[in-house]
Amino acid sequence: MDLAPLLKELPPTIQTAIDKASLKEYGRDWTRYYEPNPSAIVFPKSTDDAQKIIQWARRHKIALVPSGGRTGLSGAAVAKNLEVVVSFEKMNRILSFDEVNQCVTVEPGVITEELQNFAKEKGLYFPVDFASRGSSQIGGNVATNAGGIKVIKYGLIRNWVTSLKVVTGSGDVLELNKSLVKNATGYDLRQLFIGSEGTLGLVTEVTLKLTQAPKPANLFLLGVANLDAVMKVFATFRKACDVTAFELFTEKALGHVLSAFSELNRPFETVAPVYLLVEVETVNDESVQTALSAFESGMNDGLILDGVVSQNETQSKNFWRFREDITEALSKYTPYKNDISVTIANVPEFMSEIDRVFQIEYPDLEIIWFGHIGDGNLHISILKPFDLEMPEFVKRCQKVDALLYSTIQKFGGSISAEHGVGLSKKPFLHFTRSSAEVQFMRQIKKIFDPDSILNPGKIFDLTPL
Numbered sequence: 420m421d422l423a424p425l426l427k428e429l430p431p432t433i434q435t436a437i438d439k440a441s442l443k444e445y446g447r448d449w450t451r452y453y454e455p456n457p458s459a460i461v462f463p464k465s466t467d468d469a470q471k472i473i474q475w476a477r478r479h480k481i482a483l484v485p486s487g488g489r490t491g492l493s494g495a496a497v498a499k500n501l502e503v504v505v506s507f508e509k510m511n512r513i514l515s516f517d518e519v520n521q522c523v524t525v526e527p528g529v530i531t532e533e534l535q536n537f538a539k540e541k542g543l544y545f546p547v548d549f550a551s552r553g554s555s556q557i558g559g560n561v562a563t564n565a566g567g568i569k570v571i572k573y574g575l576i577r578n579w580v581t582s583l584k585v586v587t588g589s590g591d592v593l594e595l596n597k598s599l600v601k602n603a604t605g606y607d608l609r610q611l612f613i614g615s616e617g618t619l620g621l622v623t624e625v626t627l628k629l630t631q632a633p634k635p636a637n638l639f640l641l642g643v644a645n646l647d648a649v650m651k652v653f654a655t656f657r658k659a660c661d662v663t664a665f666e667l668f669t670e671k672a673l674g675h676v677l678s679a680f681s682e683l684n685r686p687f688e689t690v691a692p693v694y695l696l697v698e699v700e701t702v703n704d705e706s707v708q709t710a711l712s713a714f715e716s717g718m719n720d721g722l723i724l725d726g727v728v729s730q731n732e733t734q735s736k737n738f739w740r741f742r743e744d745i746t747e748a749l750s751k752y753t754p755y756k757n758d759i760s761v762t763i764a765n766v767p768e769f770m771s772e773i774d775r776v777f778q779i780e781y782p783d784l785e786i787i788w789f790g791h792i793g794d795g796n797l798h799i800s801i802l803k804p805f806d807l808e809m810p811e812f813v814k815r816c817q818k819v820d821a822l823l824y825s826t827i828q829k830f831g832g833s834i835s836a837e838h839g840v841g842l843s844k845k846p847f848l849h850f851t852r853s854s855a856e857v858q859f860m861r862q863i864k865k866i867f868d869p870d871s872i873l874n875p876g877k878i879f880d881l882t883p884l
């Protein structure tokens with residue numbers, strides 16, 4: 420289909436692009452194993468523009484891929500089949516702030532970190548936070564129900580969205596919940612759109628709650644003896660303190676960060692198999708003492724091999740870099756990523772079982788573990804050897820996925836904790852969701868997107884394979 424004359428039908432407020440460089444850039448996300456191949460990019464500037472794009476796409480049966488900061492890790496924002504990408508980067512205004520309700524209304528293209536900074540200027544806090552904060556957008560965060568490093572205390576973005584404006588795939592504009600705290604009037608459709616990965620509608624406005632600025636905190640960086648010790652340390656700290664982050668990475672992960680970023684130094688001499696970043700609120704001397712006692716008790720029990728507590732903000736930032744820079748340090752290996760979760764209590768047993776599977780299946784490949792372990796969420800990256808072709812590498816990893824996901828199923832876990840299903844996890848959805856659930860999801864999609872123009876082929880295929 421020649422798209423050029425069709426693009427001219429769009430209102431002049433909507434910019435378009437069809438040059439090669441833009442098509443490549445806007446057709447991909449952070450996964451690098453799909454070849455981008457969109458046919459055009461369109462840039463709405465308002466809800467009205469977004470509605471016109473939907474009406475146009477329905478008229479011509481054109482598939483659309485909503486696109487935020489393209490930091491997604493499941494291929495959900497990838498356009499590889501001549502779709503038209505709908506980029507929200509020109510809808511990037513903070514629209515209003517309601518001081519009484521402590522709510523902020525934004526367009527979807529606002530960068531996550533900009534919203535965090537805005538909240539800070541108001542003496543408040545937006546607690547959804549992760550390493551891609553400088554590029555990801557609020558619309559993308561909502562569409563993926565983003566999590567991150569503060570979930571243990573503050574929960575997922577779902578907890579913070581008080582109102583959504585969406586244009587559905589049928590072209591209807593819905594204003595969902597209108598920031599009400601209490602609203603017992605039937606189904607809460609807002610929740611359906613959160614985490615729907617752009618398959619039901621375009622998010623064009625979001626209102627989010629902000630909260631009180633966080634209390635002073637201490638950040639511990641601990642080297643622990645083994646996986647079993649991890650959860651024991653977690654229990655010790657959680658019982659005694661208000662834990663705001665509990666993150667894990669391995670010695671291998673640390674090694675990659677240290678070699679990628681020469682300005683960083685090993686935190687202490689002891690080389691431990693596993694490291695933990697534990698952030699706890701310490702509002703007064705007593706809570707500082709309690710946190711230090713938890714640390715000492717872990718040392719005395721032989722669970723903690725070594726550890727340091729940050730002395731200032733610069734040191735804290737550097738500690739966080741050991742964890743947050745892992746994804747970037749690994750990016751040159753175009754890793755195959757798994758983002759899985761089980762209940763916290765099941766983590767050690769699950770990890771040991773998976774480790775055994777990997778030792779048999781990946782004897783020759785390097786595997787890097789890290790994650791939001793306090794939420795039972797593990798990121799497992801399999802590094803691609805430079806001499807292995809991408810299709811062959813992905814095929815091999817997907818074969819092992821079937822074994823990994825059977826184990827997850829056995830533990831009642833999830834094949835995608837926070838990155839979404841997109842393209843990469845689509846073949847494995849049935850390990851976490853029953854066929855009845857997937858069938859209901861298909862029916863829901865048909866209601867909101869009758870012509871299947873919105874992100875088709877993501878999460879599930881419309882007809883069962």
Ligand SMILES: Cc1cc2nc3c(=O)[nH]c(=O)nc-3n(C[C@H](O)[C@H](O)[C@H](O)COP(=O)(O)OP(=O)(O)OC[C@H]3O[C@@H](n4cnc5c(N)ncnc54)[C@H](O)[C@@H]3O)c2cc1C
Nearest residue numbers: 487488489490491495549556558559560562566616617622
């Ligand atoms: C270094 C790094 C660290 C990360 N850490 C975390 C983490 O800790 N926790 C976590 O949850 N994620 C993490 N991610 C993944 C990613 O940043 C999140 O999924 C993020 O929410 C995606 O936002 P985005 O704007 O980049 O969305 P995109 O990647 O552009 O899109 C993601 C999905 O949202 C849809 N979408 C985008 N905008 C809209 C819109 N306006 N309307 C409808 N649909 C839309 C897209 O179609 C796609 O389905 C990380 C990624 C990187 C690269």
